[in-house]
Amino acid sequence: MYHNIAPIEDDFLRGLDMTVSPDMFEDHVRYLTENFRVVSLRQMLSELRSGELPERTLVITFDDGYRDLYHYALPILHAYNLPATIFLNTSVIETTLKLWPNKIAYVSNKLGASRVASQARRHWGKGLHLGYGAGPSEIIWTLNEHCHIREIHDFIDALCADHHLTLPDEHPARIYLDWSEIAAMRAAGFEFGNHTHDHVNLALLSEQEQEAQIVKAKEIISQHLGLREMPFAYPFGQAVNFTGDTRRIIKQSGHNCALEAIAGPVFAEDSPYALKRIDIRETSPSLFVTNVHGVSIKRALSSMKNRRNPDRSSARLAALAGVFGSLVTWLATGI
Ligand SMILES: [Zn+2]
Structure with a gap:
């Protein structure tokens, strides 16, 4: 899970620790290509559904739909021929409004x-x-x-x-993608999903307000991109940011999965509506490697433990220990 890729940050991003420089992003992409099987979210979901999700599978996502992605992430991912998914907040597209x-x-x-x-x-x-x-x-x-x-x-x-x-x-700055940039990225293989209309903590809203945030954004994206079904990512993505109602509304309104920001890997038996992610920031190369390998170490530990011992909770505990680096990043900050 990335947010923004850009060489400099404006007043709307500085201090949020959500921007990775293009040079560092290219280093990440090169490393991921050499060490993981990078697939689209769509492909990962179909493998998850079939119960055959290979080890070291990895999906790249970006939250909030920053405009810089068009200028800096698109050329790098295109050069390496890698797919990625961007989650959009529809109230700010094509405007100078800010989340x-x-x-x-x-x-x-x-x-x-x-x-x-x-x-x-x-x-x-x-x-x-x-x-x-x-x-x-x-x-x-x-x-x-x-x-x-x-x-x-x-x-x-x-x-x-x-x-x-x-x-x-x-303020005249437009900091999020517009529909023509989204169309160009889509033509280059990017997928797009729903991140609500206004980037809200859904858990603090009434059921009707939640539905309005989720369904309105879904309809706007469907209308522009001609999609009947799309992925969803919970804004902020922690356990305090959604309820049982949230999951029900997401499932009923034509979303094929929901991604959290809770740190962790995806297990083959996980619900598609509770997929964990690893938060990637501008960090040292060694912390990046620790973070992304948290995924495969955890998977390896989990499958070993599952073979010897059906107690999944101990496998998960052992697995959690392996992703210490990403937890450090997550605790430090994160949106
Ligand atoms: Zn977000």
Whole structure:
């Protein structure tokens, strides 16, 4: 799971630790080609369904649909002839609107994260446990867990008004893909999926609000790309970001799978609606190797343990130990 590939970061991304440089991404892609069987998400799903998912299979995904992917990820993946899937938030496509995590990065870069954090503590009161010295990622994760998206947008608007700052939505930068770039990437073999309309924590919404976020985005993508069925990725992707209702709505509204951001590999017997991923950031080459091999080490451990001992929970525990590196990355930050 990647987010953005770009040589520099603007105010909407700086401080979020979601951008990998093109040079490093090419190193990653070369390494993945040499050490894994990189397939499309579609192919992985059909192998998962048939129960024959080979070891060392790997799928590349990008969340949020950043425009830089067209300029920097597309040429590299094309050169290596590798498929990938991009998950889109439909409210921002073809506009200068911004997703709320990018708005938090913007106000943090303009005003300083400590000022944003202290205003957030004042806005939400004592219930919001936001440490002094919190950076933009920590602010985002705290708001993501506790605050409804409507309150977050109101907070950002009030903050900008107080400090005479241009509203992020009115800033002329377009930071996400538009439909012509999406079409060009699709022609080059990319797949696209649903990441909700507004990048919300679905677990904090009513059932009707969840349905609106999921179904509206699905319909917009279907309309533009002529797809009846598509993959889904939970925004933020942790256990606090979806409920039983979320999974039911996703299954019933024409999604063939749902990807989490909880760290881990995919096992052949996993539900297609609870697929784990490994969060890849701009890290040292050795941490990258540790992260991606967490997958195959875990798979190897799991299959060995399963053969000797049917207790899958111990296999999973042993497996989890093998992916320490990716957990470190995930704990450090992540969206
Ligand atoms: Zn996302």
